[in-house]
Amino acid sequence: MNAAADLWSYLSATPLTWLTVTILAYLAADAAARALRNAPWANPVLFSVLLIAPVLWATETDYAAYFEGAQFIHFLLGPATVALALPLWDNRDMIKRSVAPILLALFVGSFVAAGSAILLARAFALPTEVILSLAPKSTTAPVALGVSEAVGGIPTLTAVLVILTGVIGAVTVTPLMNMLRISDWRARGFAVGVAAHGIGTARAFQVNEVAGAYAGIAMALNALLTSLIVPALVRWFM
Amino acid sequence: MKTMLPTLGLLLGCQLCGEVAARGLGLPIPGPVLGLVLMIAILRTWPAAAAQIRATVGVILANLSLMFVPAGVGVIGNLDVLADDWFALLVILTVSTLLAMCAAVTTFIGVSKLIGGPPE
Incomplete structure (x- = not known):
């Protein structure tokens, strides 16, 4: 014993x-x-x-x-993020032809992800610091934690919300896209990358390589955009 | 797999440069994302590098889910931070994530059709 x-x-x-x-x-x-x-x-x-x-x-x-x-x-999350460069490089011609849809879908998706979270949380009358922790939920964890702290949220709560968002997006994307009858892998991948960051991107790679590449672009660009628009949205909606 | 170590060295080197740039310049972008941009610049400069890193990168990206497991386990231990708001938060996360995906996919498809490119 x-x-x-x-x-x-x-x-x-x-x-x-x-x-x-x-x-x-x-x-x-x-x-x-x-x-x-x-x-x-x-x-x-x-x-x-x-x-x-x-x-x-x-x-x-x-x-x-x-x-x-x-x-x-x-x-390994760090080197894995860098590794996303390869599918982006492989699909560069297709990506160059879709710069306009990428940029507009990025702005709309990022704005709706953060804005709808803030407005829904206000509708549920959640405490202010919870709403602020919720706003950056759709972006990759390191950015989300930084943004949460900057706007006055609770980083540990944000960490949990970010992961839950990723799993929710990864689980719902396929049925949602099938229901909407979207067959364009670029659009399907981009949507899950912008709404559900790396966990959504992992799901996209599981299903289709083009979807994975576009999810990776969406995740990387949304990391950038969220840190810029969430502070603005918070000032606007709170 | 003799390209494994050089690939890891390259990926980590890009990440390190990205971290240095992000911190040094005080940018609000995570180091690995800057590392990704640097890696694309390297592939532009030496297109032959793509073939060298393909095997290892393929393994990493095929198992991307693995890298989220430690953070996922952390969620279980921290579920109490959701406290009394857990039901509202789950509803909000689900609705907001679905709305964001609908908005992004509709915009993507709409703009693609508008500029008249063939669907891919």
């Missing part, structure tokens, strides 16, 4: 355990998503979290200890 306790105190403290658990959970989640033919609701991020959370709960592991191991994967 003592040996087992010693072993566990080693395992629970080493980053190796949680790094391994994260990768194994993702592999299982991804295999499940494939087995379900990438059904919209079979989201690998959501499935992985649902696999890992009970393990942390059962072993009474706090998030800081988990993140000691998981940070190595979290860190």
